[in-house]
Amino acid sequence: MTDWNAISDVEFRKEVRQFFEAEYPEELRHLPHRPKFAEIEHWHRKLHAKGWVAPAWPAEFGGMGLNAAKLLIFYEEQQRWGVNRGRDMGVQMVGPLIIKFGTQEQKDYWLPRILSCEDIWCQGYSEPGAGSDLANLRTRAEIDGDDFVINGQKIWTTMAHDATHIFMLVRTDPDAPKKQQGISFLLAPMNQPGVDVRTITTLSGETEFCEVFFDNARTPRENLVGELNKGWTMAKALLSFERIFIGSPSLAQNALGQLESFARGRGAFDDPVFRDRFAQAALDVEDHAALYARFADQLKRGETLGADVSMLKIWVTECFQRITELMIEAAGPDGGSIGPLQVGNVSVDVLSSFYKARPTTIYGGSNEIQRNILSKAVLGLPG
Amino acid sequence: MTQTDILSSEQEDLRLLRESARTLFERAGGSDRARKLRDAGGGFDAEMVRELAEAGVFGVAVPEDQGGLGMGLAAGGVIAEEVGRVIAPEPVVLTIGLSLGLLRRLCPAHPKMAQLIGGEISLAVAWQERGPDGALADATCRYADGKLTGGKAWVVGAIGSLGFLVVAEGDDGPVLVLAEADADGLVIDKRAQADGSSLGELSFSGTPAVELASGGAVPTALAEAVADATALAAAELVGLSERAFEITLDYIKTREQFDKPIGSFQVIQHRAVDLNVICEVAQAGVREALAQMDSETDPKVRAPIASRAKARAVTAAKRITRDAIQLHGAVGYTDEFDIGLYLNRALVLSAWLGDDAYHRRIWFEAREAEGAAQ
Numbered sequence A: 001m002t003d004w005n006a007i008s009d010v011e012f013r014k015e016v017r018q019f020f021e022a023e024y025p026e027e028l029r030h031l032p033h034r035p036k037f038a039e040i041e042h043w044h045r046k047l048h049a050k051g052w053v054a055p056a057w058p059a060e061f062g063g064m065g066l067n068a069a070k071l072l073i074f075y076e077e078q079q080r081w082g083v084n085r086g087r088d089m090g091v092q093m094v095g096p097l098i099i100k101f102g103t104q105e106q107k108d109y110w111l112p113r114i115l116s117c118e119d120i121w122c123q124g125y126s127e128p129g130a131g132s133d134l135a136n137l138r139t140r141a142e143i144d145g146d147d148f149v150i151n152g153q154k155i156w157t158t159m160a161h162d163a164t165h166i167f168m169l170v171r172t173d174p175d176a177p178k179k180q181q182g183i184s185f186l187l188a189p190m191n192q193p194g195v196d197v198r199t200i201t202t203l204s205g206e207t208e209f210c211e212v213f214f215d216n217a218r219t220p221r222e223n224l225v226g227e228l229n230k231g232w233t234m235a236k237a238l239l240s241f242e243r244i245f246i247g248s249p250s251l252a253q254n255a256l257g258q259l260e261s262f263a264r265g266r267g268a269f270d271d272p273v274f275r276d277r278f279a280q281a282a283l284d285v286e287d288h289a290a291l292y293a294r295f296a297d298q299l300k301r302g303e304t305l306g307a308d309v310s311m312l313k314i315w316v317t318e319c320f321q322r323i324t325e326l327m328i329e330a331a332g333p334d335g336g337s338i339g340p341l342q343v344g345n346v347s348v349d350v351l352s353s354f355y356k357a358r359p360t361t362i363y364g365g366s367n368e369i370q371r372n373i374l375s376k377a378v379l380g381l382p383g
Numbered sequence B: 001m002t003q004t005d006i007l008s009s010e011q012e013d014l015r016l017l018r019e020s021a022r023t024l025f026e027r028a029g030g031s032d033r034a035r036k037l038r039d040a041g042g043g044f045d046a047e048m049v050r051e052l053a054e055a056g057v058f059g060v061a062v063p064e065d066q067g068g069l070g071m072g073l074a075a076g077g078v079i080a081e082e083v084g085r086v087i088a089p090e091p092v093v094l095t096i097g098l099s100l101g102l103l104r105r106l107c108p109a110h111p112k113m114a115q116l117i118g119g120e121i122s123l124a125v126a127w128q129e130r131g132p133d134g135a136l137a138d139a140t141c142r143y144a145d146g147k148l149t150g151g152k153a154w155v156v157g158a159i160g161s162l163g164f165l166v167v168a169e170g171d172d173g174p175v176l177v178l179a180e181a182d183a184d185g186l187v188i189d190k191r192a193q194a195d196g197s198s199l200g201e202l203s204f205s206g207t208p209a210v211e212l213a214s215g216g217a218v219p220t221a222l223a224e225a226v227a228d229a230t231a232l233a234a235a236e237l238v239g240l241s242e243r244a245f246e247i248t249l250d251y252i253k254t255r256e257q258f259d260k261p262i263g264s265f266q267v268i269q270h271r272a273v274d275l276n277v278i279c280e281v282a283q284a285g286v287r288e289a290l291a292q293m294d295s296e297t298d299p300k301v302r303a304p305i306a307s308r309a310k311a312r313a314v315t316a317a318k319r320i321t322r323d324a325i326q327l328h329g330a331v332g333y334t335d336e337f338d339i340g341l342y343l344n345r346a347l348v349l350s351a352w353l354g355d356d357a358y359h360r361r362i363w364f365e366a367r368e369a370e371g372a373a374q
């Protein structure tokens, strides 16, 4: 097994780049939508054979075991070449949680299936009444013999219509004194009579997220991860990991690259005002990467991240939005046009980038919530 | 009548006009109607066009001696605001500003004038061209021996119009010609827009067309009509922004998280106030601009006023519709909630006839030129 961390960053980058450029199917580059698994299965098989499905997981669980710096390089190259992340909720979210809190049996059973995509996961946290106030969730799970019986509703579940399993936060003790108590972390199969999935169309006409209804759905008791009624603390532990992922420069970097080739092709750089705004965006991305590296170093040293990691997400998502807004500006009279716009030999889907950037300030803890966290936990402001 | 009496009676006219347009649109189903038309393929409703015509909508800015109401652009702006509030897809600004704007200046006696005012037909206007890099380029479309050759881009209302008013280069300078939508040698390529409408890219190969006007009057009238349409599009964006803000205000009053309405959080309150201020500033600026355009005749003065209006309205609409999505959270990102329709329509209206950055530049250049002339 290769110890990737032992080779130099430059070497590593070269190797990753070569693999993507040689193996990643051209027609899947910079996909404007979230693909269903079937669409990218072929690529996933290649990645799996190479052992590169889970760059962040420790090698003992089948990951690449990359340190923070190498991980950053991996994601940068992925974005640069427009390599789709694939159906990575298993790898990015439930896998790390099982690695951290799961039993040996759970690790042995679930982790290989995540890597092979035999199981495809979706995230069932949000509910109609539990968005920013996630602890308000009401979906119930009650023990019945060897099973949990689940009743309730999840919403905004990304790609639930193309998932085999859902990891979810459920209420297991409705009488707990605080909302945050009495919540558990459960894994459940989607393919059963008690689970009903309805897609929700987004404002750009995509069907990326869903409502999931549970009507006496069942999951075996061994699918509880961690202790009963301790799901909230676990989910929070996962959050800081999620926040550095969501706060990584990659989306903005990728959009900036697209903006540059588009603006150049369209002659937008002839305008000094546009040049200034582009430079501003480019420097916003560059300096964000410097801040990101600071947090990444912290991880590298084995430290846990503090609440201040929220600033990464705020900065980069808002920057991402500004970049896509500049793309629309560069598109001029084409700024309302759906689909790829041709400039020279590149084609850039301006509106799909714009649409993709909008919800980044809403999901993963909205930017208002991140600001609340920073003002209290980092600046120590009262209230 | 004193000056104030005249003023207030004018205001009264506009108020009545606004009420009748609002009632008409509300009775027809408000923004639900726009959604249904979009889902049905993105056209507009010919019956609605006739009803609007009956209310005098299309002829508002046409002088009375040419068969219109002679109420000016300010009245056109009132209607455009109402169109924006319900994101109506009918070609209102297109007809008042561009098609009638051109015809009334170049050939007021043409029978198409009455048909446009009467809502019997609509005509799209084609003048811009796309260069090899995809951006706007100098016009090369030719008209000779009764036939058009070349192409035109970004044609609003290309679908559903009876024909095209095309500005082209004739043997003796610029001409305005009329090509029927089903004319030989005309190919219309549809480009889908965010709001479900489409822009037409036209290509002519020996397409028969009838000459309506020629000479230096054509580019002058075109510039005037474009300025009118630009200012009216700004008014449409103002109406759209206002309604998007109202929808959002209702939402933050009712959506509860952490056991209270999200509108009780101070950060949300301040944001709502900011959006409200932006909206009011835009409304005041755009309405004033339209009134000024009515009292000005010099095209060099009118054009930057239109730019002022569009620059403000686009900046406001972008900010308001984008923040509106944010304040709605995930539901704002769905098609089911109306707020997304407003965002999408704002994208299209912002790109049409120049966005805010473009118009700020035009405004500044005009200001500099004026300074140099003094």
Ligand SMILES: Cc1cc2nc3c(=O)[nH]c(=O)nc-3n(C[C@H](O)[C@H](O)[C@H](O)COP(=O)(O)OP(=O)(O)OC[C@H]3O[C@@H](n4cnc5c(N)ncnc54)[C@H](O)[C@@H]3O)c2cc1C
Binding pocket: A122, A123, A124, A125, A126, A130, A131, A132, A133, A155, A156, A157, A158, A159, A209, A359, A362, A363, A364, A365, A366, A367, A368, A369, A372, B255, B257, B258, B262, B265, B267, B268, B326, B327, B328, B329, B330, B331, B333
């Ligand atoms: C594209 C997309 C994909 C998603 N995918 C998933 C998924 O796979 N699984 C899943 O479980 N969830 C998913 N979500 C849901 C996401 O986590 C929620 O949208 C998010 O938690 C916000 O909740 P909400 O949408 O209910 O908004 P609300 O909580 O209702 O918030 C509405 C507005 O109020 C603001 N607000 C709320 N509370 C406060 C406060 N205390 N102070 C200041 N402002 C406040 C918010 O910032 C926001 O602007 C997804 C959402 C989107 C948009």
